[in-house]
Amino acid sequence: MKILVVEDDASTADYIARGLKEQGHVVDKAANGRDGLFLAAGEGYDLLIVDRMLPGVDGLKLVKTVRGAGVETPVLFLTTLGGLDDRVAGLEAGADDYLVKPFAFAELAARVNALGRRASRPVQDTVLRVHDLALDRLKRTVERAGQPITLQNQEFRLLEYLMSRAGEVVTRTMLLENVWDFHFDPKTNIVETHMSRLRGKVDRGFDAELIHTVRGAGYVLRAPR
Amino acid sequence: MKILVVEDDASTADYIARGLKEQGHVVDKAANGRDGLFLAAGEGYDLLIVDRMLPGVDGLKLVKTVRGAGVETPVLFLTTLGGLDDRVAGLEAGADDYLVKPFAFAELAARVNALGRRASRPVQDTVLRVHDLALDRLKRTVERAGQPITLQNQEFRLLEYLMSRAGEVVTRTMLLENVWDFHFDPKTNIVETHMSRLRGKVDRGFDAELIHTVRGAGYVLRAPR
DNA sequence: GTCCTCTCATGAAGATTCTCGTGGTGGAAG
DNA sequence: CTTCCACCACGAGAATCTTCATGAGAGGAC
Structure with missing residues (x-):
């Protein structure tokens, strides 16, 4: 699977990228929203892992823009805020799943696999x-x-x-x-x-x-x- | 929708066929298992409504044979026996839904619509x-x-x-x-x-x-x- | 190795959901 | 029009599921 990780904190990004590569995935990284948007729109990724808080274009806006452009790639949201509202906002913006930081790598891996399997499910109204x-x-x-x-x-x-x-x-x-x-x-x-x-x-x-x-x-x- | 009704009791068959035609469906009838099997395998039906008890080839066998031939058309089973085992047998044979006689026509209509919408769902192990x-x-x-x-x-x-x-x-x-x-x-x-x-x-x-x-x-x- | 912290396991208490029984209502038959 | 029958509504009690509180165990820091 070809995965894009959009995360400004370098150590977190490396942690995720290393783990996913060990599982046999191809991983690209983007450190800010603008680069992320550019890559996500252009290349054919199977999954986007996006941090909620990003410098430049923030995560929510990135997802909305990407979806607006007709890209159906599954999105996994990373969020530090554990509040319900925040997750709802992410899901409403078009994300497929969310994960609260800090998280265990096994949990990320399980979700990545689940999203990869699901591919694209039929959309239904909120x-x-x-x-x-x-x-x-x-x-x-x-x-x-x-x-x-x-x-x-x-x-x-x-x-x-x-x-x-x-x-x-x-x-x-x-x-x-x-x-x-x-x-x-x-x-x-x-x-x-x-x-x-x-x-x-x-x-x-x-x-x-x-x-x-x-x-x-x-x-x-x-x-x- | 093109629907085949396999039912030996003529009055029941007519009752179903008339109602479905009123709803704008195209309905064919078969009075025994052999004819039903022949029609179901050949013509491109969207839905089969099959009585459990049939002279010749019985309903269960009909469904199994049809499925064995690779036909994925949704099947609605009609059964007089209300027991659980009987329904289970029908579902295991490859039927998509069942209806216990006697039934109200509105109930049949609701199920026909539901099956038509679903078309063919992914099969999962029992x-x-x-x-x-x-x-x-x-x-x-x-x-x-x-x-x-x-x-x-x-x-x-x-x-x-x-x-x-x-x-x-x-x-x-x-x-x-x-x-x-x-x-x-x-x-x-x-x-x-x-x-x-x-x-x-x-x-x-x-x-x-x-x-x-x-x-x-x-x-x-x-x-x- | 020992202590500390965080996660998980589990029993009991409280809340919700399901079952049962009774009474009501609408439709069909006479 | 009257009676009968089947289906439905709804309250109370029983069963199940969820929450809470507490203790045990695993893993990391020192």
Whole structure:
């Protein structure tokens, strides 16, 4: 694999480059954003490893620019800030994965391999919207008509699935397979129970219902007409 | 979409065919396994809807034969028997989905659309094996050295992920993203806790350890050398 | 070799999720 | 129109999963 490392700290860059070369990869280095951008846009790399903080053009901007130019090369972000917001910003800019410094080399290697294998996955939207309901996959937040809604994990996954298929009838079996990972019938009404709880949070208190029951078939999430 | 319905009961076949035609699909019918096999192998269908019980060549055999001939067309199975074993058999034979009769037409339509969209997904093994440990994704069973092991849902997903990457180092972050669907750091040792419980069931009492800790990086599931 | 620090393992407590049972509602049959 | 039946909603209790707190073990510094 041909990898570009964009990192201003020389010792970190060397540490990464040496390790990756030992694993049989071809590694180029760039010490600042401008050089990085130039190389990333021109040469055919299989992976970019980019520091978040860079002199010149910073990491975020670099990734956005590269993506804007239509380059689909996977990007692994290195960040010193451990905060959630920072990672979200990186992922939203178009990065495929992130790693918080300091990190063990084995961890970097594992991620490099994972990204290399994945190549280019289908892109999917970060924010799902139906009517006045919005769900952010990365921030894991939901709000309706501007009001934040707190959902449990399972409720969130259920809503995410419903919204990703808004307007289509979703059967009980489809939900069991895709939300719960059940490939058999648990013979309980687990779906109804969670749907009931989700309705309590998403529909109750608002003027229009979004979740509708389709008797004999399943459920639909649909904007009022 | 061009769809073939293989169903011996004429009224059911008509019911399905009429509904699908209303949705704009092109539908052919076959009343027995032999005709179905002939058509499925020859014409370029986008989807096969096959009854489990058929005179002549039965549904299971039909699917196996078709798959054996290298035809990748998605298959939706119709079954009257609601038992788990029956569905498993269908999926193992190469079907992509199943539907238990009687069913509402809306449910069939939803599944037909889902399969049409998916087209052909990457195939993955049903049974994962590492050393004397075996995990069956469909039957949701695990056994080691012939002894059955009972796992909770989360434990099962964790082991499934480990086994699907056997021999590779798997980091805590990768586990959080792929097993728990967490795209952020929960700042707890939830991974360690479950790993501990999994070890208790999978490794304890057997002569060789399969789950190994890689300090500073993560875990590996590996056969003893 | 010894101490110190950081990571990991594990049991118990708390939170969430699932199961079960009951009652309600809509559609079909008479 | 009335009755019946199937499907659905929802609260309470049980099971499972997650968090927290603590101790043990590994690796590095001196």
